[in-house]
Structures are given as C-alpha cells and as structure tokens.
Amino acid sequence: MxxxxxxxxxxxxxxxxxxxxxxxxxxxxxxxxxxxxxxxxxxxxxxxxxxxxxxxxxxxxxxxxxxxxxxxxxxxxxxxxxxxxxxxxxxxxxxxxxxxxxxxxxxxxxxxxxxxxxSPWERGTNENTNGLLREYFPKGKSLRDVTLVEIQAVQSALNHRPRRILNYLRPCDYYRRMA
Known part of the structure; x- marks a missing residue:
C-alpha cells in the first residue's frame, strides 16, 4: 500500500x-x-x-x-x-x-x-503595559465582575510604578512635572 x-x-x-x-x-x-x-x-x-x-x-x-x-x-x-x-x-x-x-x-x-x-515589537510600550496589567488581571479572567474601585486601584498602582521609558520616574511624577 x-x-x-x-x-x-x-x-x-x-x-x-x-x-x-x-x-x-x-x-x-x-x-x-x-x-x-x-x-x-x-x-x-x-x-x-x-x-x-x-x-x-x-x-x-x-x-x-x-x-x-x-x-x-x-x-x-x-x-x-x-x-x-x-x-x-x-x-x-x-x-x-x-x-x-x-x-x-x-x-x-x-x-x-x-x-x-x-509585529508586537512595533508597539513596545503597549505590550509592556499589557504585561503589567496581566499581573492584576490574568489572561482568560473575565472582567465582568471587576469593579470600578478595583480598576482605579490598579490604575493608581501602575501610575506609581517607575518606568524605564520615563528615566525611572513614575508616570504620576512625570506628568506632574510637565504640567
């Protein structure tokens, strides 16, 4: 055969x-x-x-x-x-x-x-931010039950985290300086 x-x-x-x-x-x-x-x-x-x-x-x-x-x-x-x-x-x-x-x-x-x-490397900051968000919201987890307070807590945590792209300033400090 x-x-x-x-x-x-x-x-x-x-x-x-x-x-x-x-x-x-x-x-x-x-x-x-x-x-x-x-x-x-x-x-x-x-x-x-x-x-x-x-x-x-x-x-x-x-x-x-x-x-x-x-x-x-x-x-x-x-x-x-x-x-x-x-x-x-x-x-x-x-x-x-x-x-x-x-x-x-x-x-x-x-x-x-x-x-x-x-070509995710063409969107580096976006991909990095997605990775940071995954620390709080694992892939596959439904966001249906996430409250506004929880989202604001994650937003605050990420805005108070130093970023290499901002010369290790925190976004909250960087944008305050620019104002």
Missing part, C-alpha cells in the same frame, strides 16, 4: 488599512458583504467577519438598537482625549492593524502609525 500526501497551500493575506477603509465606505453606501467581497476580490466570510468584528450594537436615548462601526467611536474618543490633554502629550501613537482603528489616520494633532500584522 502506498501513502499519498497531497499538500494544498493557502496563503492568507490580512486585510490592509486601505481594505478596511473601503469596507467601511462601502457599508456606508449600503453594499452587502457579498458585493463588498466581489469588489475587493475577497472571500465573503472574510468580509462578514470583519464587519461583525468591527461593529457593536448600541442603544440610543430612546432605547432603539443600531449597529455602530467601532472605528467611528475610537476616532471620536481619541480626538477628544488629544484635544483635552493637548497635542504635546502625544508625539506619536502606534496602533494595531485591527478594524477598530481603521479611521484613526484622520486624527489631528499627532503622528499616527499602524503596526504591521503580527
């Missing part, structure tokens, strides 16, 4: 920032996932997953639910933060390449960069 081994190689190409922006624009015009997939020469499943992953159902003031693309929410929240604290506090910001960050290139007041897929 002979053993035959057939290898089929499929190459997955992650959606680019441009692809995500196109998906958002086409969704705004009412195109379906099928139509968008055809226009981008992608699988309908890829487009559907992106739309689902990048959207959230929110309730308006009249308790009506509607889908909101997270990119719009992130854009407004970050721009408000930069406006509140001042652009000098944010020389540059580097984001992951996720759909929730697709519109953030429109931010005004700082340089915006997007990390390459599967």
């Amino acid at each position: 002979t053993h035959s081994q057939i290898n089929t190689h499929k190459h997955y190409q992650q959606l680019s920032l441009s692809d995500r922006a196109t998906i958002q624009a086409l969704r705004a015009t009412g195109d379906t996932a099928t139509v968008i997939a055809q226009k981008l020469h992608r699988s309908k499943a890829t487009i559907s997953r992106e739309i689902t992953r990048g959207s959230v159902t929110q309730l308006d003031s009249k308790r009506h639910s509607h889908q909101v693309y997270l990119a719009d929410t992130c854009l407004k929240a970050l721009q408000d933060t930069i406006n509140d604290y001042g652009a000098k506090e944010f020389e540059s910001i580097t984001f992951d390449n996720g759909s929730e960050f697709a519109k953030l290139s429109e931010i005004v007041g700082t340089q915006i960069y997007f990390a390459h897929p599967y």
